[in-house]
Amino acid sequence: MTGQARVVTFRIDEREVSAREDETILQVARDHGIFIPTLCCLEGLSTWGACRLCLVEVGGTNKLLAACSTHAAQDIEVLTQTPRLLAHRKTILELLFSERNHVCSVCVANGKCELQHLAQRCGVDHIRMPYRYPELPLDLSNDLFRLDPNRCILCTRCVRVCDEIEGAHTWDVMGRGIDCQVITDLKAPWGESESCTSCGKCVHVCPTGALTQRGTAIAEVHRHREFLPYLTQMRGERD
Amino acid sequence: MSTDELVALKNKADQRRRPHRACVCTAASCQSIGADRVLKALEAAVASAAREHEIEVRAVGCMGLCSAGPLVTVEDDESSVLYRNVADADAAALAASVGTTPVERLRCPTDIPFFARQHKIVLSNCGRVHPERIEDYVAAGGYGALYNALNEMTPAEVLSEVASSGLRGRGGAGYPTGLKWQTVAKSNDPVKYVVCNADEGDPGAFMDRSVLESDPHRVLEGMALAAYAVGAKLGYVYVRAEYPLAISRLRTAIRQAKAANLLGQNIAGTRLEFSVDIRLGAGAFVCGEETALLASIEGRRGQPRPRPPYPAEKGLFRRATLINNVETFANIAPIIEHGAAKFASIGTERSKGTKVFALAGQVKNTGLIEVPMGISLREVVEAMGGGVPSGGKIKAVQTGGPSGGCIPYEHLDMPVDYDSLQKVGSIMGSGGMIVMDESSNMVEVARYFMEFSMSESCGKCVPCRVGTYQMHEILSRMQNGTANGEDLALLEELTRTVSETSLCGLGQSAPNPIKSTLRYYRPEYEAALRKSPQIMPLTEEGAP
Numbered sequence: 001m002t003g004q005a006r007v008v009t010f011r012i013d014e015r016e017v018s019a020r021e022d023e024t025i026l027q028v029a030r031d032h033g034i035f036i037p038t039l040c041c042l043e044g045l046s047t048w049g050a051c052r053l054c055l056v057e058v059g060g061t062n063k064l065l066a067a068c069s070t071h072a073a074q075d076i077e078v079l080t081q082t083p084r085l086l087a088h089r090k091t092i093l094e095l096l097f098s099e100r101n102h103v104c105s106v107c108v109a110n111g112k113c114e115l116q117h118l119a120q121r122c123g124v125d126h127i128r129m130p131y132r133y134p135e136l137p138l139d140l141s142n143d144l145f146r147l148d149p150n151r152c153i154l155c156t157r158c159v160r161v162c163d164e165i166e167g168a169h170t171w172d173v174m175g176r177g178i179d180c181q182v183i184t185d186l187k188a189p190w191g192e193s194e195s196c197t198s199c200g201k202c203v204h205v206c207p208t209g210a211l212t213q214r215g216t217a218i219a220e221v222h223r224h225r226e227f228l229p230y231l232t233q234m235r236g237e238r239d
Numbered sequence: 240m241s242t243d244e245l246v247a248l249k250n251k252a253d254q255r256r257r258p259h260r261a262c263v264c265t266a267a268s269c270q271s272i273g274a275d276r277v278l279k280a281l282e283a284a285v286a287s288a289a290r291e292h293e294i295e296v297r298a299v300g301c302m303g304l305c306s307a308g309p310l311v312t313v314e315d316d317e318s319s320v321l322y323r324n325v326a327d328a329d330a331a332a333l334a335a336s337v338g339t340t341p342v343e344r345l346r347c348p349t350d351i352p353f354f355a356r357q358h359k360i361v362l363s364n365c366g367r368v369h370p371e372r373i374e375d376y377v378a379a380g381g382y383g384a385l386y387n388a389l390n391e392m393t394p395a396e397v398l399s400e401v402a403s404s405g406l407r408g409r410g411g412a413g414y415p416t417g418l419k420w421q422t423v424a425k426s427n428d429p430v431k432y433v434v435c436n437a438d439e440g441d442p443g444a445f446m447d448r449s450v451l452e453s454d455p456h457r458v459l460e461g462m463a464l465a466a467y468a469v470g471a472k473l474g475y476v477y478v479r480a481e482y483p484l485a486i487s488r489l490r491t492a493i494r495q496a497k498a499a500n501l502l503g504q505n506i507a508g509t510r511l512e513f514s515v516d517i518r519l520g521a522g523a524f525v526c527g528e529e530t531a532l533l534a535s536i537e538g539r540r541g542q543p544r545p546r547p548p549y550p551a552e553k554g555l556f557r558r559a560t561l562i563n564n565v566e567t568f569a570n571i572a573p574i575i576e577h578g579a580a581k582f583a584s585i586g587t588e589r590s591k592g593t594k595v596f597a598l599a600g601q602v603k604n605t606g607l608i609e610v611p612m613g614i615s616l617r618e619v620v621e622a623m624g625g626g627v628p629s630g631g632k633i634k635a636v637q638t639g640g641p642s643g644g645c646i647p648y649e650h651l652d653m654p655v656d657y658d659s660l661q662k663v664g665s666i667m668g669s670g671g672m673i674v675m676d677e678s679s680n681m682v683e684v685a686r687y688f689m690e691f692s693m694s695e696s697c698g699k700c701v702p703c704r705v706g707t708y709q710m711h712e713i714l715s716r717m718q719n720g721t722a723n724g725e726d727l728a729l730l731e732e733l734t735r736t737v738s739e740t741s742l743c744g745l746g747q748s749a750p751n752p753i754k755s756t757l758r759y760y761r762p763e764y765e766a767a768l769r770k771s772p773q774i775m776p777l778t779e780e781g782a783p
Contacts, residue, residue: 047545049544049545049700049742050699050700050701050742051700051701052700052701052702052740052741052742055739055740063739064739064740066545066742068545069545084739087732087736088735088736088739088740091702091732091733091736092701092702092736092740095701095702095705095706095709095736096701096705098705098709099704099705099708128725128729129709129712129729130712132708153701154698154699154701154704172540173540173698175698176523176525176695176696176697176698177693177694177695177696177697177698177704177707177708178693178696178698178704178705178707178708179698180698180704
């Protein structure tokens with residue numbers, strides 16, 4: 001398939017770039033060292049398009065398009081750093097911080113958190129809306145891992161990696177709107193889940209401190225994601 | 240199926256036909272206030288007067304004026320009399336009046352603007368045919384368009400007829416129907432689907448329910464014509480489970496159409512094969528969004544996904560899929576039967592045909608109306624609706640439900656069409672039209688719709704999931720007097736972010752009620768900011 005895709009040239013932030021037609025704007029931007037923030041996107045997993053941080057402006061339409069799910073096309077003008085986009089990114093990050101209890105100073109992911117990192121990079125220095133302070137109990141029933149829904153941003157990386165790579169589909173989302181939560185099985189405690197293989201992939205793809213190894217303290221979380229491109233490649237060759 | 244078989248069905252209807260007919264509305268609204276009892280009482284009264292040979296008591300669909308139900312029409316070939324608020328106790332008097340003088344105390348005038356200004360295409364059979372008898376539909380000319388198209392038109396001709404009619408999607412967004420059909424037809428996917436979106440969810444809207452309850456065959460015929468035009472073999476009607484009557488009538492209609500060889504294999508003796516299945520939705524508003532609807536049919540969580548690919552390219556089960564709303568499909572048979580030109584002669588330059596509205600709120604006459612596009616809003620709400628019951632002044636008209644906006648009194652003379660509605664900050668929407676009088680507080684109206692959008696947000700994308708919550712919080716603070724000076728600016732910024740960055744139409748349009756009320760009623764928001772806080776009860780610690 002990739003051999004047949006046409007090669008196109010277009011512009012991102014006034015830089016000429018070339019790309020295969022089946023590549024997304026996000027992939028092309030990253031190849032060229034152009035920063036576009038993302039949270040739900042992770043290479044090796046299916047496109048989700050839910051965090052809306054990767055929205056870009058494309059000439060010819062007033063609509064903002066998600067870079068993760070918009071393909072490269074000949075001669076389009078893509079802008080990734082306009083004041084409009086920067087303002088939206090900040091607001092979306094603020095919304096995320098207001099939603100759950102993101103207290104960096106006591107978080108196991110402090111310093112290694114993608115949400116924290118993006119907030120710093122996008123200049124979020126305070127949150128203009130009131131925090132919700134939801135009461136969400138931790139799931140400490142698993143011997144190896146723990147779920148802290150207070151840190152969850154519902155990016156569903158855990159859901160997708162478990163379904164698409166591990167093939168267990170232990171994780172899914174329950175409820176709707178502001179009441180959404182990631183759950184194991186049909187909301188069984190994680191430790192009692194019959195489908196979970198304890199492979200730990202979900203823990204390694206989590207962008208925040210929501211899914212972590214047990215026994216890690218503040219700022220001690222360790223993620224290694226080298227397995228993902230490897231597994232995806234092996235899978236691709238088998239198909 | 241041949242012409243003979245259509246004629247046979249027609250004959251079956253003719254045999255039941257009597258010189259006089261007493262038609263009782265049995266759509267959900269009239270049923271809820273006793274139309275079933277009226278129907279039984281009328282049948283008993285006709286039987287006890289031994290007049291079955293001259294009077295047919297017929298259950299029919301919606302007659303429109305829901306606020307005056309149960310409705311009964313007594314007609315013969317020359318005249319017809321409409322009766323309102325009929326009780327089962329009135330049955331004997333009505334039966335006795337047939338062929339003599341009408342019962343004046345129950346009579347509902349039909350020359351009032353509510354009826355006189357209507358132009359019925361979609362609803363032309365509603366209130367006339369028995370919704371559970373295919374022969375009634377055939378006798379009214381039904382399935383003739385399908386039969387003729389299959390025998391005399393190529394799929395390309397059907398496509399071009401739909402395209403040149405200028406019909407636009409009646410689900411709300413107004414996408415050109417012909418263009419959508421052509422896109423699906425052009426796809427070289429060997430498997431294609433036709434899907435009917437009957438997941439009507441706007442508060443106050445009941446057009447699709449009424450059409451399905453009153454004339455289900457019309458929708459099936461539209462779908463079959465679509466299947467022929469685009470090359471699909473299987474169709475689904477996605478209808479919400481809260482519509483049990485619509486579902487049962489649709490099931491009956493599908494069964495009858497199959498038996499009459501109007502669905503299934505070799506339809507009407509041709510090579511067309513098309514079957515229709517029903518899928519029930521559990522009532523999530525977001526499942527009216529096409530990609531979420533398709534996910535739900537596939538048995539997955541009803542959540543939207545990024546487009547493109549559009550359903551026309553990769554839809555149901557990743558196949559090319561044509562998805563249209565109930566009312567859109569109900570327009571197809573008349574377009575094919577009478578020609579695109581006739582359809583295009585109704586309405587305005589860019590909005591052709593008619594639109595069905597569910598008129599509700601502070602108006603005398605509430606119910607279902609079908610009006611030509613371009614009619615003035617004032618005519619609809621003041622002349623047809625009869626204005627505010629208490630005689631007060633109309634403050635605003637809300638169209639498009641939680642995705643639409645409030646049109647203030649000053650704009651009442653505007654024409655009702657896709658572009659004009661958008662210009663004043665509202666949308667056509669699926670057809671909900673709620674009239675508000677001076678007693679309505681517009682901040683509260685916005686809060687109500689935001690509460691709806693918040694609880695119906697699927698939670699997938701951040702701006703809609705958290706943004707609708709925060710907007711609702713601000714509006715609630717305004718309502719209970721605890722908002723601060725920065726809240727209005729924050730509210731406006733959130734409306735922009737949620738509109739521009741949400742994943743699907745639900746989120747993108749959720750701020751519309753706030754935007755339009757801010758545009759026309761800003762002083763009410765400013766007054767809400769100055770409102771003194773309600774006194775909070777003290778807790779035991781002495782702090783609020």
